[in-house]
Amino acid sequence: MTNPAAPDTVDEFRQRLAALGPLPKRLQQCADHLAGNLDRIAVSTVAELAAGAQVPPSALMRFCQIMGFHGFSDLQRLFRDAIGGGLPDYATRLRNLKTEGADQPGALVAEFIESGRQSLENLARTLDEAALSRAVELCRAAGTLHLIGLRRAFPVASYLAYVCEKLSIPAMLHEGVGGLSLSQALRPDDALLAISFAPYSSETLGLVEKASALGLPVVALTDSLTGPLAKGAQVVLTVEEVDFGAFRALSATLALALGFAVALAAARAT
Amino acid sequence: MTNPAAPDTVDEFRQRLAALGPLPKRLQQCADHLAGNLDRIAVSTVAELAAGAQVPPSALMRFCQIMGFHGFSDLQRLFRDAIGGGLPDYATRLRNLKTEGADQPGALVAEFIESGRQSLENLARTLDEAALSRAVELCRAAGTLHLIGLRRAFPVASYLAYVCEKLSIPAMLHEGVGGLSLSQALRPDDALLAISFAPYSSETLGLVEKASALGLPVVALTDSLTGPLAKGAQVVLTVEEVDFGAFRALSATLALALGFAVALAAARAT
DNA sequence: GCAGAAATAGAATAAATATTCCATCATGGA
DNA sequence: TCCATGATGGAATATTTATTCTATTTCTGC
Numbered sequence: 368m369t370n371p372a373a374p375d376t377v378d379e380f381r382q383r384l385a386a387l388g389p390l391p392k393r394l395q396q397c398a399d400h401l402a403g404n405l406d407r408i409a410v411s412t413v414a415e416l417a418a419g420a421q422v423p424p425s426a427l428m429r430f431c432q433i434m435g436f437h438g439f440s441d442l443q444r445l446f447r448d449a450i451g452g453g454l455p456d457y458a459t460r461l462r463n464l465k466t467e468g469a470d471q472p473g474a475l476v477a478e479f480i481e482s483g484r485q486s487l488e489n490l491a492r493t494l495d496e497a498a499l500s501r502a503v504e505l506c507r508a509a510g511t512l513h514l515i516g517l518r519r520a521f522p523v524a525s526y527l528a529y530v531c532e533k534l535s536i537p538a539m540l541h542e543g544v545g546g547l548s549l550s551q552a553l554r555p556d557d558a559l560l561a562i563s564f565a566p567y568s569s570e571t572l573g574l575v576e577k578a579s580a581l582g583l584p585v586v587a588l589t590d591s592l593t594g595p596l597a598k599g600a601q602v603v604l605t606v607e608e609v610d611f612g613a614f615r616a617l618s619a620t621l622a623l624a625l626g627f628a629v630a631l632a633a634a635r636a637t
Numbered sequence: 638m639t640n641p642a643a644p645d646t647v648d649e650f651r652q653r654l655a656a657l658g659p660l661p662k663r664l665q666q667c668a669d670h671l672a673g674n675l676d677r678i679a680v681s682t683v684a685e686l687a688a689g690a691q692v693p694p695s696a697l698m699r700f701c702q703i704m705g706f707h708g709f710s711d712l713q714r715l716f717r718d719a720i721g722g723g724l725p726d727y728a729t730r731l732r733n734l735k736t737e738g739a740d741q742p743g744a745l746v747a748e749f750i751e752s753g754r755q756s757l758e759n760l761a762r763t764l765d766e767a768a769l770s771r772a773v774e775l776c777r778a779a780g781t782l783h784l785i786g787l788r789r790a791f792p793v794a795s796y797l798a799y800v801c802e803k804l805s806i807p808a809m810l811h812e813g814v815g816g817l818s819l820s821q822a823l824r825p826d827d828a829l830l831a832i833s834f835a836p837y838s839s840e841t842l843g844l845v846e847k848a849s850a851l852g853l854p855v856v857a858l859t860d861s862l863t864g865p866l867a868k869g870a871q872v873v874l875t876v877e878e879v880d881f882g883a884f885r886a887l888s889a890t891l892a893l894a895l896g897f898a899v900a901l902a903a904a905r906a907t
Numbered sequence: 908g909c910a911g912a913a914a915t916a917g918a919a920t921a922a923a924t925a926t927t928c929c930a931t932c933a934t935g936g937a
Numbered sequence: 938t939c940c941a942t943g944a945t946g947g948a949a950t951a952t953t954t955a956t957t958c959t960a961t962t963t964c965t966g967c
Binding site: 912923937 | 938944946949950953955956966
């Protein structure tokens with residue numbers, strides 16, 4: 368056979384789809400429609416999908432074979448096996464909450480739930496494991512881990528301080544009580560974890576600069592690889608939160624921060 | 638026919654399942670297995686589900702009919718239509734992250750992502766809208782909204798303070814800087830939002846008691862309807878976070894708190 | 908425009924899956 | 938103990954669904 372073996376994960380299938388060369392008209396329609404309806408493949412019949420792509424069923428069959436599958440059933444098995452989470456009753460309940468009155472408190476909570484979930488899924492997709500490992504490595508030997516995060520990043524920083532305490536990681540939270548900057552507390556063998564999102568707070572940027580000048584390892588937890596916080600940092604961890612209204616639920620940022628802290632504790636223990 | 642009409646949402650199906658009277662053995666097995674595998678109904682065949690429930694296919698068919706459906710296909714349509722979000726590639730990626738080494742930082746983040754997501758789904762399922770509305774109503778007329786949450790609840794309280802500021806809700810965060818209690822700041826027309834989880838911090842309980850004695854409205858955000866925090870509160874909002882290791886991602890708590898704050902701002906604006 | 912190759916549609920067939928039916932087995936009340 | 942009622946399992950059937958095949962059409966290079 369001239370075709371490469373069939374993909375055996377959904378991810379691989381997606382990539383293969385994207386990397387597909389130019390195709391005859393009908394097969395292209397198949398590719399486009401499948402790519403746009405990945406979540407329905409598991410629960411549709413050949414006839415339904417073919418109708419959606421506006422091709423006859425036989426065209427879809429040919430497409431499956433071109434992709435390396437034996438037939439449609441073969442492809443479908445991939446997607447059926449991948450269905451696990453996302454319990455449908457949760458989706459239903461969420462829809463109910465949302466639609467029963469846009470200004471009801473329940474509807475607002477539903478929106479934040481949804482944006483939190485999307486943020487978490489984004490993080491799962493885009494997490495840069497290499498950067499995370501480097502960040503842990505970098506802070507592993509630090510005497511004290513300095514934490515800074517102000518305004519909306521403050522909850523994250525303060526939770527990290529709590530977690531570090533529990534994990535016996537020497538940490539210091541720069542919270543700016545009384546306007547004190549405490550930047551003198553940075554010692555030569557320390558490290559800094561700075562958390563900030565656009566618009567970046569000047570105090571945070573200032574502390575990063577200072578730590579950088581002293582040659583300390585700096586890890587940034589921020590929303591952009593190119594933002595000002597990324598400049599002074601050795602390692603940048605990015606996380607993209609989905610907003611609802613003017614606010615974000617911080618779910619993904621907290622998950623990443625927690626994972627970092629626990630990994631750091633594990634690294635220090637060995 | 639003696640059966641009530643078939644459920645036409647997944648939620649309704651769940652409720653009907655739970656409310657089912659005593660059943661003959663095989664039918665009970667069907668009910669149990671379906672209840673425990675809701676997420677596989679959409680992608681399984683009669684034979685597969687029957688095997689899982691350890692009954693012959695015909696027993697499952699009878700069960701479908703007892704539930705008011707014409708047949709299994711009828712029931713399955715319900716679940717197939719309900720599948721939407723939860724793109725499978727997210728699930729795949731998450732699985733990859735988790736399995737590639739339990740002590741890798743990426744795997745830890747994946748665990749926190751997963752527990753965050755479960756917490757959010759729990760919240761969607763169990764949110765008590767009536768209580769939430771009462772909470773908003775209760776705090777609507779308050780002069781100042783007092784916020785307290787210490788230790789691991791502190792990030793939530795501090796984020797609420799930030800959000801209230803942005804929403805022009807007069808709020809005061811009791812953070813205990815310098816060991817001051819500030820309980821004298823409670824004025825007759827104020828309200829208190831207290832956040833605490835087991836083991837409850839005594840400072841929080843103390844402030845609740847004081848506010849209660851003064852006759853102020855008290856809203857509790859906690860993990861149990863029967864815990865000590867629920868005692869002194871007029872309204873109790875419960876949220877159950879899924880732990881990973883000793884820590885929780887706070888996703889659900891934050892989503893609920895944010896929803897409350899925005900709803901409160903909306904109520905005050907009218 | 909013509910031969911050859913590739914692509915296509917739709918009907919024919921094969922496979923899988925759901926559904927019904929009935930003979931058998933259990934259960935509870937006279 | 939026997940009958941009546943209801944439950945059960947499995948084989949037979951009906952239906953849906955996937956897959957293949959082939960005649961026809963559409964491209965491509967010459």
